[in-house]
Amino acid sequence: MTSHAVEGTPRPPRRLGDRVFSSLVTAAGVVILITLAGVALFLTYEGLPALTAQAAEIPGADSFRAYAWPLVYGTLLAAVLALLLAVPVSIGVALFISHFAPRRLASTLGYLVDLLAAVPSIIYGLWGIFFLAPRMVPLYEWLAGHLSWIPFFAGPASTTGRTIFTVGIVLGVMVLPIMTSICREIFLQTPRLHEEAALALGATRWEMIRMAVFPYGRSGIVSGAMLALGRALGETIAVATVLSVSGVVSLNLISNTNPGTIAANIALKFPEASGIEVNILIATGLVLFVITFLVNFLARAIVGRRAEFSGAN
Amino acid sequence: MSSTLATQPPPGEQATPKFTARLHSPQLPRWVPWALLAGSVAVGLALHFMVGWGRALAIVVAWLGYMGLLVTVSGRVEGRRKAKDRLATWLVTTAFVLALLPLGSLLWQVVSNGLPAINAGFLNSSMRNVVGEGGGIFHALWGTLIVTALAALMSIPIGLATGIYLVEYGNGRMARWITFLVDVMTGIPSIVAGLFAYALFVIFFGEGVRMGFGGAVALSVLMIPLVVRSTEEMLKLVPNELREASYALGVPKWRTIIKVVLPTAIAGIITGITIAIARVIGETAPLLIICGSTDSVNFNPFDGRMMTLPVFIYSQYKNPGVPPEFGIERAWGAALVLTVIVMTLNLVARLISYYFSPKTKA
Numbered sequence: 001m002t003s004h005a006v007e008g009t010p011r012p013p014r015r016l017g018d019r020v021f022s023s024l025v026t027a028a029g030v031v032i033l034i035t036l037a038g039v040a041l042f043l044t045y046e047g048l049p050a051l052t053a054q055a056a057e058i059p060g061a062d063s064f065r066a067y068a069w070p071l072v073y074g075t076l077l078a079a080v081l082a083l084l085l086a087v088p089v090s091i092g093v094a095l096f097i098s099h100f101a102p103r104r105l106a107s108t109l110g111y112l113v114d115l116l117a118a119v120p121s122i123i124y125g126l127w128g129i130f131f132l133a134p135r136m137v138p139l140y141e142w143l144a145g146h147l148s149w150i151p152f153f154a155g156p157a158s159t160t161g162r163t164i165f166t167v168g169i170v171l172g173v174m175v176l177p178i179m180t181s182i183c184r185e186i187f188l189q190t191p192r193l194h195e196e197a198a199l200a201l202g203a204t205r206w207e208m209i210r211m212a213v214f215p216y217g218r219s220g221i222v223s224g225a226m227l228a229l230g231r232a233l234g235e236t237i238a239v240a241t242v243l244s245v246s247g248v249v250s251l252n253l254i255s256n257t258n259p260g261t262i263a264a265n266i267a268l269k270f271p272e273a274s275g276i277e278v279n280i281l282i283a284t285g286l287v288l289f290v291i292t293f294l295v296n297f298l299a300r301a302i303v304g305r306r307a308e309f310s311g312a313n
Numbered sequence: 314m315s316s317t318l319a320t321q322p323p324p325g326e327q328a329t330p331k332f333t334a335r336l337h338s339p340q341l342p343r344w345v346p347w348a349l350l351a352g353s354v355a356v357g358l359a360l361h362f363m364v365g366w367g368r369a370l371a372i373v374v375a376w377l378g379y380m381g382l383l384v385t386v387s388g389r390v391e392g393r394r395k396a397k398d399r400l401a402t403w404l405v406t407t408a409f410v411l412a413l414l415p416l417g418s419l420l421w422q423v424v425s426n427g428l429p430a431i432n433a434g435f436l437n438s439s440m441r442n443v444v445g446e447g448g449g450i451f452h453a454l455w456g457t458l459i460v461t462a463l464a465a466l467m468s469i470p471i472g473l474a475t476g477i478y479l480v481e482y483g484n485g486r487m488a489r490w491i492t493f494l495v496d497v498m499t500g501i502p503s504i505v506a507g508l509f510a511y512a513l514f515v516i517f518f519g520e521g522v523r524m525g526f527g528g529a530v531a532l533s534v535l536m537i538p539l540v541v542r543s544t545e546e547m548l549k550l551v552p553n554e555l556r557e558a559s560y561a562l563g564v565p566k567w568r569t570i571i572k573v574v575l576p577t578a579i580a581g582i583i584t585g586i587t588i589a590i591a592r593v594i595g596e597t598a599p600l601l602i603i604c605g606s607t608d609s610v611n612f613n614p615f616d617g618r619m620m621t622l623p624v625f626i627y628s629q630y631k632n633p634g635v636p637p638e639f640g641i642e643r644a645w646g647a648a649l650v651l652t653v654i655v656m657t658l659n660l661v662a663r664l665i666s667y668y669f670s671p672k673t674k675a
Contacts, residue, residue, distance in 0.1 A: 092408025120595025234502020
């Protein structure tokens with residue numbers, strides 16, 4: 001590495017080490033490009049036979065579309081339920097940590113919520129099936145008894161509690177920390193001057209939050225919810241453990257007959273699958289990939305748009 | 314109370330009739346919310362012990378009653394805006410408690426159900442030829458160790474190098490694409506990563522392929538974006554002055570990165586890597602697809618099925634045998650071991666970042 005002074009040119013010398021190193025790290029980036037292309041390619045390649053499969057070869061349906069539709073429906077239903085439960089709670093938790101809790105406790109409390117994200121999904125599954133599901137049964141019976149005119153609670157109530165509603169709760173708990181941490185970050189970034197201006201005008205803390213924190217954090221909340229949605233859509237083992245599946249399309253949230261989800265269906269069927277069935281499962285996996293890709297893409301687009309005008313970066 | 318509830322303006326202000334508005338509004342003394350809370354708790358206890366309501370119901374009713382009382386009293390004394398503020402505070406606190414309930418109950422369930430299963434035999438024996446009682450997680454522990462180590466071996470260099478590329482070299486179209494695709498990769502469902510590994514390996518090894526290395530590939534797909542992200546974040550925090558000082562001394566760029574930039578950020582990077590490992594070590598779905606499940610010890614990741622801890626939990630729950638108690642007990646025991654591993658990794662990550670990172674003002 002001798003440095004030679006080149007007369008009149010300000011350009012630095014290109015050293016061998018530099019060239020080797022920069023090609024190495026660039027190569028790593030290229031590996032990522034290749035990997036992702038590989039995911040799309042191999043899934044398509046292995047999933048394609050399912051689209052052209054004969055009706056007789058597809059278990060329990062006439063065509064791939066008829067096979068996949070109840071699963072897509074169940075996936076969306078469970079994820080939306082999870083989101084409905086998780087969004088208000090996580091906004092509340094994020095606000096509690098960022099604006100209500102004592103300053104000194106805030107980071108510890110945040111860490112506690114982050115711990116929820118560390119728990120492996122199979123353990124959520126065990127918790128859901130052995131702890132949560134039996135405790136939900138009385139509620140389901142009450143709902144089926146008193147509110148059965150609402151299609152969601154038409155009943156008959158499940159006696160095991162292994163319903164799509166229970167799954168929604170478990171998924172809601174699982175996505176809670178993701179959304180909370182995004183909301184918390186955004187809420188903490190609210191310009192101090194906005195907050196103080198609101199307080200100086202005599203606003204109560206809640207009014208300050210509505211005037212300063214929420215307008216600033218709105219896109220962050222939306223994108224956090226989308227990321228959480230993406231996570232809930234792809235969650236596998238917790239759903240496969242808790243849900244009692246019968247592949248129907250129904251609005252009923254509390255009965256024993258529930259639609260399955262794509263991911264859980266793969267986990268349940270794949271270990272014993274062979275032949276064309278494997279291709280069908282991979283094709284449904286591709287469908288899931290596309291759905292989550294779209295959701296995440298939208299979320300990132302919203303975050304990206306926000307980054308442009310916020311000046312936070 | 315009289316001092317804070319005083320609404321009469323002091324006599325001095327009567328002289329200027331233009332200012333008729335009160336300069337301070339009535340406010341509840343600080344003890345009132347606490348007193349109301351104590352009252353609600355008392356009512357809740359009475360409902361539980363004397364009327365015989367269930368514990369959960371009594372708690373919910375007491376907590377809701379507290380909210381009702383507080384908002385009513387505050388609305389009467391302090392006005393609507395303050396009452397709304399109190400309601401919002403109550404709601405936010407409720408949300409926080411709601412979020413912590415599952416964490417508490419989950420950890421309690423895992424510990425109380427798992428502890429009876431843990432003994433030396435549980436950690437030291439596999440499930441080979443075990444029917445009913447006995448057996449253990451020896452094979453699953455080794456499987457998890459091997460698969461995760463292989464995944465880390467692949468993801469750390471690639472993730473680290475990509476992070477360096479994005480921060481130190483990347484500008485222009487390719488860097489933007491990689492950033493975008495890393496984001497996409499973060500969102501890949503774990504089961505899709507498993508299917509990818511299967512679809513890849515089935516081409517070389519034929520239908521029904523199961524091997525530990527495939528699991529490592531699947532986990533890498535999940536782990537690389539995490540490592541890239543944390544590396545990127547940490548490298549961005551390294552002040553540019555350090556790089557410039559190094560260049561000014563004539564140090565080439567690559568040595569600057571290795572000798573100056575990386576050591577500055579290394580604590581944060583290791584923290585990120587540890588958290589990434591903790592994330593993938595608990596993954597079940599991809600390993601179920603590509604590693605399969607087995608009762609025997611298998612040390613060779615390139616040949617045949619390999620049991621891992623999460624899949625062990627799942628399979629013991631799914632096929633607990635007859636009678637089912639022993640299988641379920643083993644599932645909880647393995648769940649406890651897995652939780653301890655994951656929590657320890659998280660704690661280690663926290664400690665590393667706490668003790669070794671350069672102090673920042675935030």
